[in-house]
Amino acid sequence: xxxxxxxxxxxxxxxxxxxxxxxxxxxxxxxxxGRVEIYHNNSWGTVCDDGWDLNDxxxxxxxxxxxxxxxxxxxxxxxxxTGQIWLDRVSCSGSESSLTDCxxxxxxxxxxxxGEDAGVICSGIRLAGFQSxxxxGRVEIYHKNSWGTVCDDGWDIKDxxxxxxxxxxxxxxxxxxxxxxxxxTGEIWLDDVTCSGSESSLTECQHGGFRTHDCTHQKDAGVICSGxxxxxxxxxSxxxxGRVEIYLKKRWGTVCDHGWDPKDxxxxxxxxxxxxxxxxxxxxxxxxxSGxxxxxxxxxxxxxxSLTDCxxxxxxxxxxxxHEDAGVICSGIRLAGHQSxxxxGRVEIYHNKVWGTVCDHGWSTEDxxxxxxxxxxxxxxxxxxxxxxxxxTGQIWLNEVSCSGSESSLTDCxxxxxxxxxxxxGEDAGVICSGIRLSGPQSxxxxGRVEIYHQKRWGTVCDDSWDLNDxxxxxxxxxxxxxxxxxxxxxxxxxSGPIWLDGVACSGSExxxxxxQHRGSEKNSCTHNKDAGVICSGARIRLTGSxxxxGRVEIFYNNTWVTVCDDGWDLNDxxxxxxxxNCGTAxxxxxxxxxxxxSGSIWLDDVSCSGSExxxxxxxxxxxxxxxCTHNKDAGVICSGxxxx
Numbered sequence: 001x002x003x004x005x006x007x008x009x010x011x012x013x014x015x016x017x018x019x020x021x022x023x024x025x026x027x028x029x030x031x032x033x034g035r036v037e038i039y040h041n042n043s044w045g046t047v048c049d050d051g052w053d054l055n056d057x058x059x060x061x062x063x064x065x066x067x068x069x070x071x072x073x074x075x076x077x078x079x080x081x082t083g084q085i086w087l088d089r090v091s092c093s094g095s096e097s098s099l100t101d102c103x104x105x106x107x108x109x110x111x112x113x114x115g116e117d118a119g120v121i122c123s124g125i126r127l128a129g130f131q132s133x134x135x136x137g138r139v140e141i142y143h144k145n146s147w148g149t150v151c152d153d154g155w156d157i158k159d160x161x162x163x164x165x166x167x168x169x170x171x172x173x174x175x176x177x178x179x180x181x182x183x184x185t186g187e188i189w190l191d192d193v194t195c196s197g198s199e200s201s202l203t204e205c206q207h208g209g210f211r212t213h214d215c216t217h218q219k220d221a222g223v224i225c226s227g228x229x230x231x232x233x234x235x236x237s238x239x240x241x242g243r244v245e246i247y248l249k250k251r252w253g254t255v256c257d258h259g260w261d262p263k264d265x266x267x268x269x270x271x272x273x274x275x276x277x278x279x280x281x282x283x284x285x286x287x288x289x290s291g292x293x294x295x296x297x298x299x300x301x302x303x304x305x306s307l308t309d310c311x312x313x314x315x316x317x318x319x320x321x322x323h324e325d326a327g328v329i330c331s332g333i334r335l336a337g338h339q340s341x342x343x344x345g346r347v348e349i350y351h352n353k354v355w356g357t358v359c360d361h362g363w364s365t366e367d368x369x370x371x372x373x374x375x376x377x378x379x380x381x382x383x384x385x386x387x388x389x390x391x392x393t394g395q396i397w398l399n400e401v402s403c404s405g406s407e408s409s410l411t412d413c414x415x416x417x418x419x420x421x422x423x424x425x426g427e428d429a430g431v432i433c434s435g436i437r438l439s440g441p442q443s444x445x446x447x448g449r450v451e452i453y454h455q456k457r458w459g460t461v462c463d464d465s466w467d468l469n470d471x472x473x474x475x476x477x478x479x480x481x482x483x484x485x486x487x488x489x490x491x492x493x494x495x496s497g498p499i500w501l502d503g504v505a506c507s508g509s510e511x512x513x514x515x516x517q518h519r520g521s522e523k524n525s526c527t528h529n530k531d532a533g534v535i536c537s538g539a540r541i542r543l544t545g546s547x548x549x550x551g552r553v554e555i556f557y558n559n560t561w562v563t564v565c566d567d568g569w570d571l572n573d574x575x576x577x578x579x580x581x582n583c584g585t586a587x588x589x590x591x592x593x594x595x596x597x598x599s600g601s602i603w604l605d606d607v608s609c610s611g612s613e614x615x616x617x618x619x620x621x622x623x624x625x626x627x628x629c630t631h632n633k634d635a636g637v638i639c640s641g642x643x644x645x
Contacts, residue, residue: 018063019063019064021035021036032061032067032121032122034078035078036060036118037081038086040084040107045083045108046114047086051089054069054316055093057072057122059094059099059102061123067123067125068122068134068167069121069122069123071121073120075117087100093314094314123166124141127140127167127223129222133309135224135228135306136222138181139163140184143210148187148189149189150190152176154194156175158196159175159193162205165200169225174224175222175223176224188217191212192213193221226306228248230244232272241328243327245289248315253289254294255294255325258318260326262279263300264307265329267306271305273355276330276331277330278329278374278375280327283323284325288325289322295307295318296313333375333410335348335389339389341435342375342377343432344389345430347410347428348392349397355395359423359428360423362402365380366405368383370403370405372434375433376453376458377433378453379433380432380433381434385427385430395419397418398418399421401413401415404622434478435512436452438451438533438534445478445617447536449493449532450532452500458497459498461502462526463531466486468483469507470513472506473509473512474536476511479540480539485535486535489529495528501514505517541555541580542561543577543637549638550595550637555603562598563601564607565635566590567606567633568608569589572608572611573635574637574638580614583641584639586637588637589636592632592633596634597634599631602631603625604616605626
């Protein structure tokens, strides 16, 4: 039972004669804030603030049915009590049903004075209803010992802003009406609420008076808040990578890395609108934070709107140190547009808290390679131009991007400067990444264990029924020529993680392995000792301008033939070409367009082969498409024309 008690202008709330809150300045008869007092041995007494924290306050607020705890006050914030000091060194996990269930020194055992009396500030407001979360739901306020709703007459974003701020839930995204979160029951406490947006509590806003309304619960008001504010901080942090910190109870605090994984990072990156999660960092990779550790044991499904919507041990409940602070690395880049996928689409980057596109002036495969590697999407297959995936909107952030291909991020490449361009969205750049890679010991660009990217994770392919037709599709997809072999039984070593495909059955003409018949993602009875692989011939190569075994060297890439510059071109390089074409040994490495000038792109420069490579593209070079040449320097070879056995 709840009783209001008034004595010497002190008002307090009494719950089952166990606990009450007292504030000398309150005269409304309903309290969800004040000095904490408990009833023991037929007398009321206070609680000492030694070790008093938000977990303790959370228990008090829940015990009083007063909504979430906003603050745990100390040093007699609500005035000094009198008489007994019943508890000291209270230590709650936050899940207890009563303050006396928490660890403490024992009733009456303390070295304290009333100048150390503890208190709480509870919200007196909660969000409830169908599909509600900590930061979204039907607004209910606590008045005269019962919870009641708010009518939506005049309900707007300013009113919602006050609620969100009061609950430490960030900014208001929406002020819902018409019982969006379902109809409440009982009293409708407020109607015609009019807030300026700066009030500290909803009850401070103008309204028609408690219980004065002409509404039914069909008009219950609600809010959708952005969630507990979150930021990325620390050494080497950027707007999309850093130590994860959340703002609660007017303090920034960190997240412990116990159980921290990519699904948790995915929620953070989405909450910050920073693209996909590339990594969930642990062990204070971005440096140790300080102060409060707010969360531990976080377990997200990956689809939550806010990190605090995920399961966790409770705010402030942990056994961690700051050397275990969790962090994230988000992509800060995304692929969007018509028929886009997780590994193909219009390139958009996040800058100054706004997404914007990239102009296609000078856009090349090297630029696309950086994007694909950044997104962990395998090699780049195409650098699309002219808004291939549809026109974007808003900012165009980059123009005349020039990457070497080795940069870790597109913004590390040379460009004209953020927002400096003469482009329209009809020139938006895009990429098509393979979404497939070849890995494992002794793997090369065109041979290795087959791994595909699905649900933001790399996984292998089981070798059940794996054959040359399947390998042919992989080799062609990667621009690696024809399939020479389809090795089984983890020929390139065992992979890890998911086995995405089994029972693959390609005709050999499909554009991608996931277009072939198979048993479906992750439906298999395989282990990694059956991981499938491929050995491809390498990038297609030909000799033009003379005979089958002598001529200008050209490589087939992205549906076009391209040449090789003769800088550094020597007999070792020619040896690789001749062997790749089954043309015997190299007799000469020709230079200066000996077999005539080619046309189109110059794809390789400064090639440096040891002579043992299986394909010219496996040799060291400056990067695909990177050169300082013209076609009067096209390289060629003269091979013996006799195959050696």
